[in-house]
Amino acid sequence: MAELDIVSPPSSPAALSPKRILVILGEPHRVVLALLGLSGLVMAIHLMDWAWLPQYLPKLGDGLLMTLMMLVASVIVGFLLALPLGLVQVGGIWPLRWLATAFCTAVRGTPLLLQMWLLYYGLGAVFAQFPEIRGSWAWDYLRQAWPYGFLALTISFAAYEGEVMRGAFAGVPRGELEAAEAFGMSRWQIFRRVWFPRAVHRALPTLAGEIILQLKSTPLVATIAVTDLYAVITQVRQATYLTYEPLLFLVAVYLCLSGLLILALRWLENRVPTGQ
Amino acid sequence: MQHQSATRVVTQPQNDAAKSATAESAVEIHDLHKSFGGVDVLKGISLTARQGDVVAIIGGSGSGKSTLLRCVNLLETPTSGQIAIQGEPYRMRAGKNGALVPADRRQIQRIRAHLGMVFQSFNLWPHRTVLENVMEVPVHVLKTPREEARARASTLLDRVGLGDKLDAYPSFLSGGQQQRAAIARVLAVDPLAMLFDEPTSALDPELVGEVLSVIRDLAAEHRTMLLVTHEMAFARDVATHVVFLRDGIIEEQGSPTQIFESPRSEHLKQFIKSVA
Numbered sequence: 120m121a122e123l124d125i126v127s128p129p130s131s132p133a134a135l136s137p138k139r140i141l142v143i144l145g146e147p148h149r150v151v152l153a154l155l156g157l158s159g160l161v162m163a164i165h166l167m168d169w170a171w172l173p174q175y176l177p178k179l180g181d182g183l184l185m186t187l188m189m190l191v192a193s194v195i196v197g198f199l200l201a202l203p204l205g206l207v208q209v210g211g212i213w214p215l216r217w218l219a220t221a222f223c224t225a226v227r228g229t230p231l232l233l234q235m236w237l238l239y240y241g242l243g244a245v246f247a248q249f250p251e252i253r254g255s256w257a258w259d260y261l262r263q264a265w266p267y268g269f270l271a272l273t274i275s276f277a278a279y280e281g282e283v284m285r286g287a288f289a290g291v292p293r294g295e296l297e298a299a300e301a302f303g304m305s306r307w308q309i310f311r312r313v314w315f316p317r318a319v320h321r322a323l324p325t326l327a328g329e330i331i332l333q334l335k336s337t338p339l340v341a342t343i344a345v346t347d348l349y350a351v352i353t354q355v356r357q358a359t360y361l362t363y364e365p366l367l368f369l370v371a372v373y374l375c376l377s378g379l380l381i382l383a384l385r386w387l388e389n390r391v392p393t394g395q
Numbered sequence: 396m397q398h399q400s401a402t403r404v405v406t407q408p409q410n411d412a413a414k415s416a417t418a419e420s421a422v423e424i425h426d427l428h429k430s431f432g433g434v435d436v437l438k439g440i441s442l443t444a445r446q447g448d449v450v451a452i453i454g455g456s457g458s459g460k461s462t463l464l465r466c467v468n469l470l471e472t473p474t475s476g477q478i479a480i481q482g483e484p485y486r487m488r489a490g491k492n493g494a495l496v497p498a499d500r501r502q503i504q505r506i507r508a509h510l511g512m513v514f515q516s517f518n519l520w521p522h523r524t525v526l527e528n529v530m531e532v533p534v535h536v537l538k539t540p541r542e543e544a545r546a547r548a549s550t551l552l553d554r555v556g557l558g559d560k561l562d563a564y565p566s567f568l569s570g571g572q573q574q575r576a577a578i579a580r581v582l583a584v585d586p587l588a589m590l591f592d593e594p595t596s597a598l599d600p601e602l603v604g605e606v607l608s609v610i611r612d613l614a615a616e617h618r619t620m621l622l623v624t625h626e627m628a629f630a631r632d633v634a635t636h637v638v639f640l641r642d643g644i645i646e647e648q649g650s651p652t653q654i655f656e657s658p659r660s661e662h663l664k665q666f667i668k669s670v671a
């Protein structure tokens with residue numbers, strides 16, 4: 120799949136030059152907001168208690184790593200599952216189409232928290248009853264919490280993105296595929312060279328939003344004893360009896376992550392200007 | 396090209412004195428029928444284009460012009476009848492309900508790769524630059540070495556007046572430029588015959604001329620073409636043969652002079668008057 124080439128040469132007219140970034144940042148409302156934010160930060164640093172921070176930094180780092188791993192792994196695997204889920208809903212035979220639709224509807228129609236608990240307490244307990252499983256190498260993983268958190272997040276992302284990809288595949292103009300067909304491309308070539316890259320490109324704006332949503336779902340893994348960033352912050356709150364400082368810290372970290380994600384995805388999107 | 400006389404049902408066209416006796420048939424259509432869900436759209440079309448012929452297909456909207464053209468590269472599967480490209484008939488077999496189905500996908504893909512089609516709505520691939528659009532089929536279908544394909548693509552784009560737009564994405568071009576790029580995409584496969592389906596119908600009037608002049612040059616080089624068009628003056632100018640389609644049958648055909656100066660059928664007379 121080396122030639123997927125969703126992102127072609129970097130001759131992007133929509134690219135942000137340093138000068139343009141300066142102009143954007145210089146707009147009045149942005150300046151005002153930045154000043155407000157800065158003063159808030161100064162006040163927070165001076166008026167609040169941050170003495171706990173250095174001592175917890177290593178733990179916070181581990182938590183952040185866990186959060187990021189949950190996010191990245193579930194997004195990647197979930198997206199890979201979303202492709203066939205979307206595809207069979209557009210062009211599959213009816214049993215597959217029906218199964219995919221049922222899966223997406225069921226997962227999207229129930230709370231993620233519930234799914235996670237069902238997997239962790241339900242599936243986890245079932246596994247524990249089989250000596251074969253308890254004795255196998257897999258048990259080292261299956262008795263931990265994170266595989267269930269990862270599984271629940273992945274399933275959820277796959278279901279939502281399956282729906283997005285269904286729309287994206289269906290939305291690629293018929294004529295573009297027909298041109299590929301008329302020039303003698305095989306079905307696989309049509310998929311790989313035209314249908315798939317076009318669908319992904321069409322889905323990217325939605326995908327960006329969904330990845331942010333996924334980031335905001337990751338704290339749920341703390342409820343099944345996975346030590347992500349949120350779980351570490353909870354420990355801090357219990358140990359220090361502080362309420363606002365740890366929570367504010369959490370807000371700042373999630374905001375930074377969201378911001379970085381938005382920038383990265385926008386950059387990706389701008390690499391192929393389609394100018395609908 | 397391959398000759399399979401045994402399976403050829405098509406009668407040889409009678410060579411008139413003007414054409415050399417060696418002129419081989421590029422496209423032969425024999426007793427072609429096509430129906431969509433019981434509605435007969437083509438009702439027995441027989442038509443031959445020899446190499447170097449420019450066959451203009453005219454007729455009212457809904458008369459079956461596009462369907463006829465799309466049967467030639469099997470974008471539509473004929474209900475019955477034979478089609479041969481350079482003497483090689485498409486291998487078809489009878490399907491369940493008596494209608495034909497393609498018997499050999501590879502053969503179809505091989506023939507299609509040498510039958511370029513120019514669509515009314517251009518149908519360039521928007522996620523690739525103009526140059527990449529023209530290189531796509533030579534590189535990925537015909538397996539031409541990339542550098543060779545690139546050199547040829549840029550020569551062809553130069554030829555259609557897009558030498559300065561190689562790295563532009565299609566959506567940044569005017570309709571006329573996109574259609575000229577689409578013509579270059581066809582030329583890049585060294586087409587045995589070029590299929591044009593109303594190539595100027597989607598264009599603003601001031602852009603029609605630039606596309607017609609490219610097609611005129613190709614006709615002057617004796618490229619084989621099947622050209623569906625509403626531009627009567629143009630058809631009269633460049634065509635070697637004009638076919639008037641009405642209600643799925645060829646109501647009249649002949650030289651441009653015959654068709655436009657002494658039409659026999661009432662419908663053709665009316666049609667010419669209505670579009671003049």
Ligand SMILES: Nc1ncnc2c1ncn2[C@@H]1O[C@H](COP(=O)(O)OP(=O)(O)O)[C@@H](O)[C@H]1O
Nearest residue numbers: 431432436454455456457458459460461462463
């Ligand atoms: N895919 C299709 N399904 C059903 N009917 C079709 C389809 N394609 C074309 N037709 C019908 O066939 C007739 C001829 O269509 P077409 O070949 O597009 O005519 P033209 O190009 O001469 O305007 C029309 O009545 C059209 O509605």
Ligand SMILES: [Mg+2]
Nearest residue numbers: 460461462593
């Ligand atoms: Mg038409």
